[in-house]
Amino acid sequence: MKKVIVVGAGVAGMSAGIYALQSGFDVTIFEQHSLPGGNCTSWKRKGYLFEGALHWLTGSSKDSSLYQVWRNVGAIKDATNIYIKDIFYTYYHNGQAIHLYCDPDRLERHFLEISPEDAKEIKLLCKDVRCFMKVSVPVLDVKGVKVRHKNKMGMSMLLGLLPILPKMSAYDKMSVLEYSQRFQHPGIRALLLNVVGANLKASSLFFTLGCVASGDGGYLEGGSLVMTQNMSKRFIELGGKIEYSSHVEKVIVEDDKASGVIVKGQRVDADAVIIAIDTLTAAEKLFERPLNETWIEKMRKDIKFMACTFIGIGVETDLSSLPQGLVFPVERPFTFAGETFYTFSLNNYAHYKDYAPKGCSALTTCLMGDTYAFWKGKKESGEYEMEKEKLAKLIISLVEQNIPQASGKIAVVDVATPLTYERYCGTKHGSWMTLQEKGDKSMTYPSVSDTVKQLYFAGQRLQTPGGLPVAVDTGRKAVQYLCRDIDTIFQGKMNEAVN
Numbered sequence: 360m361k362k363v364i365v366v367g368a369g370v371a372g373m374s375a376g377i378y379a380l381q382s383g384f385d386v387t388i389f390e391q392h393s394l395p396g397g398n399c400t401s402w403k404r405k406g407y408l409f410e411g412a413l414h415w416l417t418g419s420s421k422d423s424s425l426y427q428v429w430r431n432v433g434a435i436k437d438a439t440n441i442y443i444k445d446i447f448y449t450y451y452h453n454g455q456a457i458h459l460y461c462d463p464d465r466l467e468r469h470f471l472e473i474s475p476e477d478a479k480e481i482k483l484l485c486k487d488v489r490c491f492m493k494v495s496v497p498v499l500d501v502k503g504v505k506v507r508h509k510n511k512m513g514m515s516m517l518l519g520l521l522p523i524l525p526k527m528s529a530y531d532k533m534s535v536l537e538y539s540q541r542f543q544h545p546g547i548r549a550l551l552l553n554v555v556g557a558n559l560k561a562s563s564l565f566f567t568l569g570c571v572a573s574g575d576g577g578y579l580e581g582g583s584l585v586m587t588q589n590m591s592k593r594f595i596e597l598g599g600k601i602e603y604s605s606h607v608e609k610v611i612v613e614d615d616k617a618s619g620v621i622v623k624g625q626r627v628d629a630d631a632v633i634i635a636i637d638t639l640t641a642a643e644k645l646f647e648r649p650l651n652e653t654w655i656e657k658m659r660k661d662i663k664f665m666a667c668t669f670i671g672i673g674v675e676t677d678l679s680s681l682p683q684g685l686v687f688p689v690e691r692p693f694t695f696a697g698e699t700f701y702t703f704s705l706n707n708y709a710h711y712k713d714y715a716p717k718g719c720s721a722l723t724t725c726l727m728g729d730t731y732a733f734w735k736g737k738k739e740s741g742e743y744e745m746e747k748e749k750l751a752k753l754i755i756s757l758v759e760q761n762i763p764q765a766s767g768k769i770a771v772v773d774v775a776t777p778l779t780y781e782r783y784c785g786t787k788h789g790s791w792m793t794l795q796e797k798g799d800k801s802m803t804y805p806s807v808s809d810t811v812k813q814l815y816f817a818g819q820r821l822q823t824p825g826g827l828p829v830a831v832d833t834g835r836k837a838v839q840y841l842c843r844d845i846d847t848i849f850q851g852k853m854n855e856a857v858n
């Protein structure tokens with residue numbers, strides 16, 4: 360049995376750990392924090408649980424190939440309730456609620472009622488959402504690996520992809536902002552801008568709308584925290600070890616082979632190392648000499664960091680009569696850290712059990728933008744806490760303006776900045792996905808080192824735009840490369856329900 364060390368117990372690290380155990384390796388994960396999950400986490404403040412990552416999970420539908428992966432790694436169990444939203448977001452336009460229904464037929468009827476003058480574009484939007492519904496993230500095997508369960512891209516999936524290729528290419532070339540301007544109704548424009556962000560490729564908007572329309576964009580009961588705790592339990596049940604509070608300082612490279620790591624000043628030997636932290640951070644910090652990999656150099660040049668300032672809000676009133684995704688216009692656009700916001704959006708967790716004390720509600724909002732430099736500057740000038748307080752006050756006033764029943768009842772405001780994410784997960788710029796703006800090519804980077812043997816990579820950074828599906832899939836892929844290199848059969852269970 361070969362000894363494998365995994366660096367990081369995020370979703371990618373635990374996926375790699377589980378697949379490596381199944382393929383017969385002896386696995387230890389070193390995690391710097393005291394919990395598993397990394398960016399995929401939630402936290403409690405004064406009785407309020409703030410969902411920090413999972414908004415929709417690609418692969419939560421039984422019909423998708425990724426579902427089997429989530430089952431195998433224990434993220435989804437038989438008993439897991441998967442909530443599918445009817446309405447993705449609701450925008451309040453001059454007091455009128457405009458709903459972004461997930462079902463394209465319902466969406467078409469609703470939008471046509473609201474804005475008959477946009478009929479042509481509404482019909483096209485819904486037609487294209489129906490096309491993108493057929494797309495499912497494929498789970499593929501790496502070339503040359505021997506696998507116990509062959510995992511091919513089905514013919515029906517390939518055929519399903521054909522009609523969207525020309526649409527994808529057209530939507531890749533425009534931003535969501537440009538696409539939204541096809542609509543005359545300002546409410547419809549604002550709703551579309553809020554799904555994935557205004558600067559992203561319009562194709563990201565269609566992938567997301569297609570995903571939720573097909574029922575494959577559910578929210579798992581208990582959210583990020585329960586999901587990643589389930590994964591860590593599965594890893595341990597399979598015989599793996601997780602060492603918490605164990606920051607890996609360096610990967611040991613001897614004779615061009617990864618032969619272990621240095622943790623807390625101690626050497627720990629291994630036959631292979633899988634790095635499941637932000638690849639860019641790893642390349643910069645985990646090696647005595649910088650890794651000389653052309654693909655990492657390319658990644659460094661090309662990556663545009665997706666990051667946010669996240670705010671959790673605890674309100675001492677029951678907001679379950681309000682929709683789960685709320686978007687409000689703002690009287691005057693506000694600028695924060697160099698980013699201008701035209702709307703204010705909230706996720707409302709009042710519909711879920713145990714997210715807040717009885718009769719109260721947990722809300723969250725993300726101010727999207729790579730504001731790392733801004734916050735770093737505030738930290739250096741000693742104004743960091745003051746700036747967080749200023750932001751908390753702005754958020755309180757926005758919540759109170761838009762939800763009058765919350766007025767005077769805001770008990771908690773918790774601000775996490777890109778510096779928080781950097782400290783917590785070690786990600787570059789505190790970024791947890793990669794921005795894909797119009798014209799940007801989709802990229803998949805290798806999971807294996809070109810220059811150091813027995814060294815593998817997993818994690819969100821390896822495939823644009825990243826996120827949980829990429830994290831879990833690259834963990835699996837890293838183990839496939841390892842199995843291929845040592846001529847061992849990859850044993851990942853694809854067709855077995857695991858509980």
Ligand SMILES: Cc1cc2nc3c(=O)[nH]c(=O)nc-3n(C[C@H](O)[C@H](O)[C@H](O)COP(=O)(O)OP(=O)(O)OC[C@H]3O[C@@H](n4cnc5c(N)ncnc54)[C@H](O)[C@@H]3O)c2cc1C
Nearest residue numbers: 367369370371391397398412414415607785818819826827
């Ligand atoms: C606000 C927000 C909303 C999101 N919404 C969604 C969504 O709806 N859907 C979706 O798919 N994705 C979403 N994401 C993105 C998703 O959460 C991340 O892309 C994913 O969790 C990344 O997982 P990972 O395992 O690649 O990396 P990470 O989560 O960064 O895990 C890396 C782990 O390695 C540890 N580590 C780092 N350095 C070291 C070291 N030197 N030694 C030991 N341990 C180390 C870290 O502590 C961490 O636990 C969201 C993220 C955020 C923050």
